[in-house]
Amino acid sequence: MSDTAPSPAACAACAVTPAAAVLARHDARAQEATILLALPGIDGAVGISAVERTLRGLEGVRAARVNLTQKRVTVTADPGVDPRTLTEALAAAGHEARELDADSLAATKTDRAGRDLLMRLGVAGFAAMNVMLLSVAVWSGAEGATRDLFHWISAAIALPAVLFCGQPFFRAAAAGLRRGQMNMDVPISLAIILASGMSLYETAHGGAHAYFDAAVMLTFFLLAGRYLDHRTRAVARSAAEELAALELPRAARRTASGEETVPLSEIAVGDTVLVRPGGRMPVDGVVIEGESEIDRSLLTGETLPVRAGPGDTVSAGEVTLTGPLALRVTAAGRDSSLHALTDLVAIAESGRANYRPLADRVARLYSPGVHILAALALAGWFLATHDLRLALNVAAAVLIITCPCALALAVPAVTTAASGRLFRRGVLIKSATALERMAEADVVVFDKTGTLTAGTPELEAPWSHDPQALGIAAALAEGSAHPLARALAAAARAQGVAPGAVDALREVPGYGVEALQNGVRVRLGRGDWVGAPAEDATVATTWLKIGAGAPEVFRFTDRLRPGARAAVAGLRAEGLAVRLVSGDAERAVSAMAAELGIDDWTARATPQEKAALIAALGRGGHKVLMVGDGLNDTAALSAAHVSIAPASALDAARVASDMVLVGSDLSALPEARRIAVRATRRIRENFGIAVAYNLVAVPLAMAGLVTPLIAALAMSSSSICVSLNALRVAPPRPDGTPRRAPVAEPIEV
Amino acid sequence: MDVLGYLIPASLLLGGLGLAAFFWTLRSDQYDDPEGDSRRILSDEYDEHPKPDSPNDDRGGS
Numbered sequence: 001m002s003d004t005a006p007s008p009a010a011c012a013a014c015a016v017t018p019a020a021a022v023l024a025r026h027d028a029r030a031q032e033a034t035i036l037l038a039l040p041g042i043d044g045a046v047g048i049s050a051v052e053r054t055l056r057g058l059e060g061v062r063a064a065r066v067n068l069t070q071k072r073v074t075v076t077a078d079p080g081v082d083p084r085t086l087t088e089a090l091a092a093a094g095h096e097a098r099e100l101d102a103d104s105l106a107a108t109k110t111d112r113a114g115r116d117l118l119m120r121l122g123v124a125g126f127a128a129m130n131v132m133l134l135s136v137a138v139w140s141g142a143e144g145a146t147r148d149l150f151h152w153i154s155a156a157i158a159l160p161a162v163l164f165c166g167q168p169f170f171r172a173a174a175a176g177l178r179r180g181q182m183n184m185d186v187p188i189s190l191a192i193i194l195a196s197g198m199s200l201y202e203t204a205h206g207g208a209h210a211y212f213d214a215a216v217m218l219t220f221f222l223l224a225g226r227y228l229d230h231r232t233r234a235v236a237r238s239a240a241e242e243l244a245a246l247e248l249p250r251a252a253r254r255t256a257s258g259e260e261t262v263p264l265s266e267i268a269v270g271d272t273v274l275v276r277p278g279g280r281m282p283v284d285g286v287v288i289e290g291e292s293e294i295d296r297s298l299l300t301g302e303t304l305p306v307r308a309g310p311g312d313t314v315s316a317g318e319v320t321l322t323g324p325l326a327l328r329v330t331a332a333g334r335d336s337s338l339h340a341l342t343d344l345v346a347i348a349e350s351g352r353a354n355y356r357p358l359a360d361r362v363a364r365l366y367s368p369g370v371h372i373l374a375a376l377a378l379a380g381w382f383l384a385t386h387d388l389r390l391a392l393n394v395a396a397a398v399l400i401i402t403c404p405c406a407l408a409l410a411v412p413a414v415t416t417a418a419s420g421r422l423f424r425r426g427v428l429i430k431s432a433t434a435l436e437r438m439a440e441a442d443v444v445v446f447d448k449t450g451t452l453t454a455g456t457p458e459l460e461a462p463w464s465h466d467p468q469a470l471g472i473a474a475a476l477a478e479g480s481a482h483p484l485a486r487a488l489a490a491a492a493r494a495q496g497v498a499p500g501a502v503d504a505l506r507e508v509p510g511y512g513v514e515a516l517q518n519g520v521r522v523r524l525g526r527g528d529w530v531g532a533p534a535e536d537a538t539v540a541t542t543w544l545k546i547g548a549g550a551p552e553v554f555r556f557t558d559r560l561r562p563g564a565r566a567a568v569a570g571l572r573a574e575g576l577a578v579r580l581v582s583g584d585a586e587r588a589v590s591a592m593a594a595e596l597g598i599d600d601w602t603a604r605a606t607p608q609e610k611a612a613l614i615a616a617l618g619r620g621g622h623k624v625l626m627v628g629d630g631l632n633d634t635a636a637l638s639a640a641h642v643s644i645a646p647a648s649a650l651d652a653a654r655v656a657s658d659m660v661l662v663g664s665d666l667s668a669l670p671e672a673r674r675i676a677v678r679a680t681r682r683i684r685e686n687f688g689i690a691v692a693y694n695l696v697a698v699p700l701a702m703a704g705l706v707t708p709l710i711a712a713l714a715m716s717s718s719s720i721c722v723s724l725n726a727l728r729v730a731p732p733r734p735d736g737t738p739r740r741a742p743v744a745e746p747i748e749v
Numbered sequence: 750m751d752v753l754g755y756l757i758p759a760s761l762l763l764g765g766l767g768l769a770a771f772f773w774t775l776r777s778d779q780y781d782d783p784e785g786d787s788r789r790i791l792s793d794e795y796d797e798h799p800k801p802d803s804p805n806d807d808r809g810g811s
Contacts, residue, residue, distance in 0.1 A: 067785055070782070
């Protein structure tokens with residue numbers, strides 16, 4: 001390459017894609033940008049090659065690699081490439097894609113911790129296998145010098161392995177002790193250290209019993225549990241990061257020399273911020289230039305767009321639909337109305353703060369119990385025999401036997417199996433205890449706009465319109481990015497109506513689109529703009545006026561999200577009561593409730609009222625599952641016992657919820673609930689197995705009857721039982737048919 | 750029992766080789782996408798071809 005280092009700004013395209021330029025600057029080589037895209041719907045080998053082929057065929061893309069495990073694609077591209085062109089190309093090829101902020105995905109850090117654990121797990125496995133083989137010789141009766149030789153070789157392998165592999169436990173135990181807490185890691189560390197130490201002492205004195213194999217195997221099983229736990233958490237965390245990365249916290253500020261893109265934190269009151277059509281207001285402000293319609297559905301749940309012009313105030317989180325706006329900032333960051341809602345969330349947070357996960361409840365009993373038992377064994381044997389060496393041996397055996405291998409695997413093995421299944425159904429778990437809480441829920445509260453509905457309008461009864469008028473309307477609608485216009489154009493296409501020929505098309509921001517058809521002025525837009533009679537203000541409408549003729553109305557309904565019916569029916573079949581709470585107008589809410597067969601609905605609920613309703617249900621002894629997407633839902637989401645937000649939800653709503661629905665299909669909800677119930681049952685069974693095993697093994701250990709062979713057998717069998725039980729979270733389907741209840745659902749286009 | 754003198758080091762060496770191989774797979778990112786890697790073998794695309802010159806390189810002479 002003759003070109004050594006062109007600055008990113010050297011290409012013309014960079015000036016208009018500041019986000020890509022910022023990413024490029026982070027790259028030391030400044031030659032290529034890394035773009036990350038989320039692919040929630042990708043599946044199978046065909047999907048991989050199709051996505052990669054589509055991306056590689058695009059201008060400026062150098063390499064694309066799909067990661068099916070994370071459902072993500074990493075694209076290496078020229079600095080000028082706009083991520084939006086990539087997502088559009090993928091959407092055209094039938095793959096749903098969303099841009100991710102590569103900066104906020106600190107994936108490398110998480111990976112390193114996981115890799116570290118995996119390496120320790122590998123070393124522990126290697127040591128366990130070898131020490132176990134050497135122990136077989138001892139168990140089968142090696143004596144004298146041979147036994148000592150095998151013990152010494154075992155020690156040479158086991159001691160360094162235990163010291164290296166046990167570090168995560170030692171560190172966690174030390175941290176716990178420093179805080180004055182007795183966590184699970186304390187008995188674990190004590191068991192490992194005491195077992196290795198006693199075995200070394202026995203070996204040096206030619207003793208018959210050495211627990212090297214037990215010490216290494218303990219480490220191995222515990223690390224396996226720890227690794228599974230870490231993986232589940234890492235997936236959840238990366239999901240959370242990924243969702244955070246969907247929102248780029250940047251704003252376009254107007255300066256004397258033009259326009260610059262700056263992080264949101266640098267915006268101050270009095271600045272002028274530019275928002276393009278389709279963009280979200282980053283701050284609270286007053287419009288100083290431009291006309292547009294703004295969509296406040298995420299803040300209030302209203303479906304109808306509101307007009308905004310100079311002098312109107314807008315709040316952070318609202319979306320401008322038709323025209324670009326220039327705002328004078330009145331409040332940014334902490335002071336903005338967006339943040340005020342977050343404060344509401346902080347107050348509501350207490351809803352589940354006092355939930356104690358199953359594992360904690362068990363650990364609280366377990367940790368002191370183990371120490372008391374071991375101390376009793378030590379004291380008892382010492383008093384009875386006055387042989388400290390024997391007493392220490394028995395105490396070590398008790399610690400090894402009670403070491404919570406099966407307990408450590410009981411929860412992570414189940415959550416790993418369950419969250420893997422949920423992930424395949426498009427549900428991400430953000431909180432470790434979400435499954436348990438989901439299983440307890442008995443009331444589900446749905447939000448309407450954006451949750452049960454897709455948040456995109458649909459033309460009502462397109463067949464009732466004159467095809468010619470529809471054609472002209474579609475031609476006009478093609479000229480606008482307004483959601484109603486897009487819905488109109490799509491409906492015309494679906495009806496097989498070709499757009500009529502128009503010229504001199506222009507959009508009048510905030511009003512509509514106008515053009516000339518055969519020299520006659522045609523307009524599509526707001527009722528008051530085309531001189532239409534006043535209509536019911538709760539229905540989204542747009543009007544078409546041809547020349548001097550009477551304006552024709554097009555009404556729109558909010559489209560149901562796919563699977564909404566199945567979700568409501570399925571959750572009801574699971575025994576949950578279903579409620580609908582929305583901030584939208586009464587008429588729209590009651591229509592939706594009737595359509596879905598929900599009797600219990602509330603309209604025009606403010607965010608405070610929503611949260612209060614949830615809290616009241618909670619006080620009434622109910623465990624509420626809240627499903628919502630808007631900012632007006634965030635407080636309710638946090639107040640609920642467990643909450644789910646769709647991926648299309650606003651950042652704050654996703655942060656406040658425990659699970660995120662990645663796909664757009666709501667029918668995953670009943671299955672998520674079923675999986676949660678089953679997973680919780682498995683966790684309880686696992687605790688049962690672990691307790692039963694201890695009930696048998698502990699008396700033996702206290703009686704001093706446990707040999708290293710028995711310890712090894714008991715430990716591995718209980719751990720394997722627990723792991724196998726965990727895998728039953730997803731039982732095989734007997735007849736190969738999907739287990740989802742076949743719910744008759746009309747086709748939703 | 751003298752044979753132990755050879756067999757034990759030999760078995761440790763072989764086990765060590767396995768461990769080294771595991772470290773190698775760990776370092777070469779082979780656990781990053783287990784799901785995708787298992788499907789990729791079904792793809793009929795040959796992905797080891799030399800990377801085509803990207804358009805940027807053509808523009809780079811200026």
